[in-house]
Amino acid sequence: MDNVTLISLGCVMRSSPKVLIVEEQALHAKGFSSLLKKKGFEVCIACQLPEIRQKIEEHHIAIALVSMARSDNQAAALIRKILKMAPECVCIALTSGSKAKEAIQALDAGAVDYFTRPIRDWERFLSVCTQALSVWNRTFAREEQRFHMQNLQKHRSIKNFHPIKGNSPTMHAVMDIIDLVAPLRVATLICGESGVGKELVARAVHQESPFSEEPFVAINCVAIQPDLFESELFGHERGSFTGAYTKKSGLCAEAGQGTLFLDEIGDLPLRLQPKLLRLLEQRTFRAVGSTKVQDFQARVICATHVNLEQAVQEGRFRKDLYYRISAQEIYVPPLRDRKEDIQLLAYTFVEKYNKLCGRDVQSIDPDALKELESYDWSRNNVRELEREIQRAVVRARQEQILTKAMISLPKDLSTATKTAEKEWLELEYHQAQKYQKRVFLEQYIQYKLECAAGNKSKAARLAGLASSNFHRLLRQLESLQEEEAQNPDP
Numbered sequence: 148m149d150n151v152t153l154i155s156l157g158c159v160m161r162s163s164p165k166v167l168i169v170e171e172q173a174l175h176a177k178g179f180s181s182l183l184k185k186k187g188f189e190v191c192i193a194c195q196l197p198e199i200r201q202k203i204e205e206h207h208i209a210i211a212l213v214s215m216a217r218s219d220n221q222a223a224a225l226i227r228k229i230l231k232m233a234p235e236c237v238c239i240a241l242t243s244g245s246k247a248k249e250a251i252q253a254l255d256a257g258a259v260d261y262f263t264r265p266i267r268d269w270e271r272f273l274s275v276c277t278q279a280l281s282v283w284n285r286t287f288a289r290e291e292q293r294f295h296m297q298n299l300q301k302h303r304s305i306k307n308f309h310p311i312k313g314n315s316p317t318m319h320a321v322m323d324i325i326d327l328v329a330p331l332r333v334a335t336l337i338c339g340e341s342g343v344g345k346e347l348v349a350r351a352v353h354q355e356s357p358f359s360e361e362p363f364v365a366i367n368c369v370a371i372q373p374d375l376f377e378s379e380l381f382g383h384e385r386g387s388f389t390g391a392y393t394k395k396s397g398l399c400a401e402a403g404q405g406t407l408f409l410d411e412i413g414d415l416p417l418r419l420q421p422k423l424l425r426l427l428e429q430r431t432f433r434a435v436g437s438t439k440v441q442d443f444q445a446r447v448i449c450a451t452h453v454n455l456e457q458a459v460q461e462g463r464f465r466k467d468l469y470y471r472i473s474a475q476e477i478y479v480p481p482l483r484d485r486k487e488d489i490q491l492l493a494y495t496f497v498e499k500y501n502k503l504c505g506r507d508v509q510s511i512d513p514d515a516l517k518e519l520e521s522y523d524w525s526r527n528n529v530r531e532l533e534r535e536i537q538r539a540v541v542r543a544r545q546e547q548i549l550t551k552a553m554i555s556l557p558k559d560l561s562t563a564t565k566t567a568e569k570e571w572l573e574l575e576y577h578q579a580q581k582y583q584k585r586v587f588l589e590q591y592i593q594y595k596l597e598c599a600a601g602n603k604s605k606a607a608r609l610a611g612l613a614s615s616n617f618h619r620l621l622r623q624l625e626s627l628q629e630e631e632a633q634n635p636d637p
Contacts, residue, residue, distance in 0.1 A: 356446070369411045391435075
């Protein structure tokens with residue numbers, strides 16, 4: 148198959164193979180269709196070339212039954228056109244008993260066999276159709292494998308960015324902005340939901356810059372204790388505070404002329420923001436306990452899932468700091484808005500986890516891809532997709548194809564949720580109270596943990612709680628879940 152055929156193959160690969168009946172007489176077409184459907188074949192009917200072309204574009208046409216008795220005498224020409232549009236298709240001609248030349252024309256045009264109507268040996272006819280379908284399936288399986296192998300390697304040809312993967316217009320726009328800002332030593336703000344790959348974009352900016360050989364130093368503004376923020380950022384001298392037993396170089400010094408990446412900048416406590424602002428304005432810093440002023444030479448890239456403009460209006464983020472870090476902005480769209488990237492990303496993660504897990508997965512089953520593309524990806528975006536592919540690759544063991552059974556995405560709970568919303572009102576007060584508390588804790592804690600990438604200490608800070616209180620809520624949730632499991636019918 149050529150590239151065009153492969154593209155068509157990729158577009159229709161999820162449908163079942165069908166028998167196309169090309170017949171002018173509607174009664175004859177319905178007769179063949181009824182018989183074949185009873186024997187388990189999937190059938191579609193067409194008469195003129197535009198209809199035939201549409202069926203071939205929309206479906207897998209494994210067999211074409213072409214009636215040679217046409218008013219336009221174009222049956223042989225139609226066989227040639229069908230085979231040109233779908234080279235993998237098996238054509239079988241239906242001839243008239245008194246016109247032997249029809250059989251010669253059909254075979255000369257590319258038909259593999261012919262049957263004279265009225266057909267008396269239906270057993271042989273069905274046997275030929277079954278064998279033709281079997282041959283087509285073997286041919287298609289090889290081409291499908293080739294198609295998947297091409298996809299497995301496809302990401303290597305996408306631009307020159309090592310971490311960024313995407314064929315969608317929105318991701319091409321992101322790549323174009325990276326091209327634009329990478330050579331410039333300007334502060335860059337990367338915005339987007341949790342899990343969309345903001346750090347990957349930051350690394351791409353760094354790698355495409357003239358300073359790619361310099362360090363890329365990342366700091367999560369939420370994960371660091373506020374009291375140690377200055378020490379982590381600027382370093383400290385020995386004995387400058389309790390526990391400072393040795394001199395430590397800060398991240399600003401470690402970044403050198405490279406890139407300092409400040410992740411989750413929107414969650415930086417308000418009292419620490421002036422310290423960062425001073426660093427960016429003066430381009431100098433001092434280690435804690437030191438009198439020596441050092442030059443800050445690194446480029447600064449920040450990332451956040453928070454709407455900083457809204458945070459400024461609400462007084463949670465300094466306006467002057469916002470303008471300082473957002474000389475250039477890059478918005479990374481969520482995965483649900485660029486589902487055409489899912490296949491490429493999935494194959495990228497397959498290759499990654501083949502190496503990490505010692506697997507040899509070569510392709511993803513069409514039904515599994517369909518499952519991935521139909522999911523809403525409302526939580527954690529690319530991060531969640533990567534996790535699902537990792538799980539599937541681990542499950543693959545010796546298999547070379549990821550199947551739908553290996554994908555374990557959460558099911559759509561909307562209907563169940565609506566039902567539950569009604570049913571809890573029928574419970575007794577104390578039961579209803581426990582039920583709603585469990586639902587609240589599950590949703591709230593899960594969301595905070597997802598925002599914190601599973602880090603419980605960070606999740607506690609995002610919730611505005613002490614770590615001990617957050618763990619207490621986790622224990623309460625576990626207790627409620629165990630109690631409900633023991634008493635499923637309240």
